[in-house]
Amino acid sequence: MNITRNNVDTLNAVVTVEMSKADYQPEVDKVLSNYRKSANVPGFRKGQVPMSLIQKQYGKAVLLEEVNKLLQEKLNQYLQDEKLEILGNPLPKVNEDFNLDNEDFKFEFELGLAPTFDVDLASVKNLTQYKIVADDKLLDDQVLRIRKQYGKMIQAEKVEEGSDITGTFINEEKGINSPATFSTDVFKNKKEAAKFNGKKVGDVVTLSTKGLFDDDHKLMDYLKVGHDEVHGLDINVDFKIEEITTTEPAELNEELFKKLFGEGDVADLAALKNKIKEDAEKQFAVQADQKFLNDVTESLLTSTKFDLPAEFLKKWIQQTGENPLSAEQAEEEYNKSENGLRYQLIEGKIITSNGLQITFDDLKDYTNGLIRKQMAQFGQMNPTDADVDGIVMRVLSNQEEVKRLSEQVMSEKMLNLFKEKVKAKTKEVSYEEFVKASYGE
Incomplete structure (x- = not known):
């Protein structure tokens, strides 16, 4: 057997495989002999x-296989x-002269080659790494929310200031x-808000969405x-x-603090606000990290230049899906997936260049942390190491879970690398300011 490669250009190649009878005939004879024994x-x-007779009945099918x-x-x-x-998979070139009656065969495959390029993290500029702080307004709002959540709910006949209204936007x-x-x-629009004054159950209030909230993104949540x-x-919209x-807010007393946090952890309003601030800022840090990761990704996509074997990839998309696509459909699919493919290549280069690896200990430690957080949410604050280790090993026996967790671990390693090597200014903001910055407003 002879295999050769012709590089069409830096991104495309054709591999030719030449096969003689001596290459395949021993296996064909072996299979046919086994067929004869059981026929x-x-x-x-x-x-x-x-x-x-065996040759006549099965010969060509076995030869082809x-x-x-x-x-x-x-x-x-x-x-x-x-x-x-290579990108995608080798694509066989159509050979109109192929004939199973020949003893020697020649096959050609088109290859799309991965581009050669470097990633320069120093090229990422003008980025901001946000530190989100829980400001006094947020803390006061959360304290009031907690008091109302654990307060006494009272049915009301009509809407008054401070009423909670339940219904459906249509x-x-x-x-x-x-x-x-x-x-x-x-x-935000007090004129629209005033439409609810004095309304009763069963009434319909028509609202204009323009300027209804202080942030249009709240329409995503409500509508x-x-x-x-x-x-x-x-x-x-009709509501x-x-x-x-109406809710009579719960008193801030020992009974409420114990219900919320257990014995002795929180004893007064100042300690409650500190606890809310600590928990909120942990959650905010995750969101800020994700934005930083996304921003670095976008910047690298812009600053890292390389060509792709586009025509090959479009042909590959067209031919290898569950259902064949037209050239126009394949082009559309390629355009949708191009940035994702580019970042996969960039990410792969970063991982290789910086020696980022995932060990089994990394997976165990990461999964251990997740399990402990989940158990804490259900009130199990101090599980034994043996209990947690048992759950970890069950999780890591599932290959799908291992794949999902490996992606999360690598994402965390990439984030830490970016924090170390990408120059970005740090900016302290409130959560509201962060939301506006995240949506480019």
């Missing part, structure tokens, strides 16, 4: 069927031996049917509409009132 043919005892198996094995081995970094044209509960102080629709959304309640 049941009327008029012949088992194992005594003439080989000529064994040639294909040998071809795939040798091609894959060649790609490994040559250390070729706009048939936009397909909006979104249950919600709120108090009218959530609205369940997409991000691209909320900016400047100017429609009317049908289904329940009106």
Whole structure:
């Protein structure tokens, strides 16, 4: 067998595999011999069927299967031996002259080669790494939310200041049917908020969405509409009132603190605010890290230049899906996936260049931390090491979970690398300021 490669250019190549009868015939003979031993043919005892009959009945099918198996094995081995970094999979070139009656065969495969490039983390500039702080307004709001959550709920006949209103936002044209509960102080537009004054269960209030909230993104939460629709959304929505309640806030006393945090951890308002601040800022740090990771990713996509074997990849997309695509559909799919492919290559280069690896100990430690956090959420604050280790090993026995957790661990390693090597200014902001910065406002 002879395998050769012709580099069309730096991103495309054609591999030719030439196969002679001596390469495949021994396996073909072996398979046919096994068929003969087990074949049941009327008029012949088992194992005594003439080989000529076996050859006539099964010969071409076995030949095709064994040639294909040998071809795939040798091609894959060649790609490994040559250390070729390819994109997609080899695409066989159509050979109109192929004939199974020939003894020698020639196969050609198109390859899309991965580009050669370097990633310079120093090229990432003008980025901000946010530190989100829980400001006094957020802390006061959270304290009030806790007091109302554990307070006494009272049914009310009509809407008054401070009432909680439950119902459904409706706009048939936009397909909006979104249950919600709120108090009218959530609205920026006080004229619209005043429409609820004195209303009763069963009443319908029509609101204009334009300027309804201090941030249009809140429409995503209340109306369940997409991000691209909320900016400047100017429609009317009906809100049908289904329940009106008022809440007598719970007192900030030992009973409430014990219910929230257990014995002795929090004893007064100052300690409660410190606890809220600590927990909130841990959650905010995760969001800030994700934004920084996303921002570095976008910057690297812009600053790291290289070509791709685009025509090959479009052809590969067109031919290898579950259903064949037209050239136009393949081009559309390529355009959708191009940035994802580019970042996969960039990420792979970063991982290789910086020696980032995931060990089994990394996975165990990461999973251990996740399990302990989850158990704490259900009140198990001090589980034994043996209990946690048992859960960890069960989780890591699932290959899908290992894959998912490995991606998270590598993402964490990438984030730490970016924090170390990417120059970015640090900016302290409130959560509201961070949300606006995240959406480019």
